[in-house]
Amino acid sequence: MDKVLEVNKLSKIYGSGCPSCFELTGPEYNTNICPRCGSVVAAHDVSFELYKGEILGIMGESGSGKSTAVKCLYFDQEPSSGSASFFNEGQQYDLFTMNAAQQRRLSNHRFGMVYQNPHLGLNFDISAGGNIAERLLMSDVDNYAEIRSRATGLLSRTEVLPERMDELPKNFSGGMQQRVQIAKVLATNPPLLFLDEVTTGLDLSVQAAILDLILEIQQEKQTAMIVVTHDLGVIRLLAGRTLVMKYGRVIESGLTDQVLEDPQHTYTQRLVASAL
C-alpha cells in the first residue's frame, strides 16, 4: 500500500510556552492550559500514518486539538514542533521545512480542505463556477472553455445543478454550499483531502447525502482523507481507523470498529456510552 502522509510528534502551542507546558497539561490534568505560563497546548505529540484510499477519523470534543492538527497540515497554522511528510508521485515533501511558496503550491495543487464553515472554503463574492475556476487557474488550467467544462463536470459530480453555476454561493442552501466546496477542492484531483466537521450543523438528510458523496469520491479516486468530527456516526460510517483526542493529546487510536466497540480509555468509554 502507498503511504500518503506521515506525521511525527506534531505539537502546537498558542502563547509563549514554557518548559512545563507539556508536563502540566493533558487529559490527566484535565486541561490544556499551562498553569505556569498560561499558554494553550492545542496539540501535542500527534503522530499517525495515512495510506492511499484510506479515511482516518480524528474524533474529540471542541478544544481537543483535532482541528489544530489538520490546520497545521494544511498550512493554515504553523506547528510549534514536529514533522510531517507527504508522499506523491515518487516524491517526498517535508511539509514544515518548505518555504511559504512551496507550501502554497502544494496546498493548491495536491491538498484539498473542506471547512465546516463554507465562508472559509469559498469566495462569496464570486459565483460557484468562479470559485472552481479560481482553483483551476491556480493549478495552471487557463483555457476558458476547458475551465467552463471542468467546472460543469465537477458541479454535476457533486450534484449541484450546472445551471446554477453562475450564481453566488450565498444563494445556495448550506448543503449546496458544502457541495460547491467539495467540487472546488476536487478540481485539482488532490490525493489528500482534509474534511473538518463538514456535516456539522446540516439537516440529517443533507448530512447523509454529503457523507455518501464523500464515500463515493473515496471509492472512485482512492483519495486519502482525514475526517475531523465530534460525531461518532460520521466516524463509524467513513473512517477505517480513528484517533481519539482530548486536551491536545491522542488518547486512543485503532480500527474504528474496535475503538467504538472495545474502547480502552476512560474518556472514549464515556463518549461511546453517551452516544448509545
Added chain:
Amino acid sequence: MNKSPILRVEEYSKHFELHEQGKVIPSSHNVNLEVYDGQLTALIGPTGAGKSTVLKGIYRTYLATSGRILFRTKNDHEIDLTQADEHQILELRRDEIGFVTQFLHALPRQATEDVVAQPLVQRGMNKTQAREIARETLYDLNLPERLWGISPATFSGGEKQRVNLARGLVSRPRLFLLDEPTASLDPKTTERVIRLIENLKNDGIAMLAIFHHPELVERMADHVVELAPPIGIEKMLQEIA
C-alpha cells in the same frame, strides 16, 4: 490444500475494563482452537462463555487481553492477529478474513444488491460485474427479487440475515467467521445456507462458526470446541492479589 491450520488461537483471553464503574468483566478465558482449510470448527458453550468474543477477537474488533491468534496468510506467512499492524488487519479483512454476524450494519440508503456487492467493489471490481455476482448470491439465498433494489433497513430479521450472509459469501474469504448465520432463518432457507456452507468447504474455505442449533453443529462441524464461562471476577481478583 494446506494441512497445517489456517488459524490457531492459543490461550486467548479477553476481559473488559470499564473504568467509569471500576469493573473488570471477563468474557473469554483461556481459549485454544484450530481451524483448517476446507473444514468447519464449531464453537459451542452456554451463553456468556465468550463465543462471540473469540470471533470478534480474531477480527480485531476486540483487543486481546492475552494469548495469541496466529493466522496463516495466502502468502504462507504466519501473523499474530492480536499484534498485527492496523493496516495489515484492514487488508486481511478486505482480502482474506470474512465475518458474518447476526446483525446487519448497512447504510439505510443503499440498495440491497449494492450492500452485497460492496466488498467486491472495495477490491476494485467494477460495479456492474460486482452487482451481477451479488444478484446471483441473493438468488442462491432465496431472497425475493423484488427486495434487491431496496434498502435492507426495513427487512425482517431473516431477510437481513440473508443479506449479511450474501455479503460475506461474495467476498469468498479464506477464513470465514460465522456468528449464528442461521439464527432467524426458516427451515427451508436454513437448508440452503447449509448447502452453501458445504460448497464453501469443498472450495477449501476454512470456517469458524457459532450455531444456534446443536443439530447444525452435528451436521456441519469437523471440529468442535467447547467454551466454559470464565471464572468470576472475585476469583480473578484473588488470583491477582
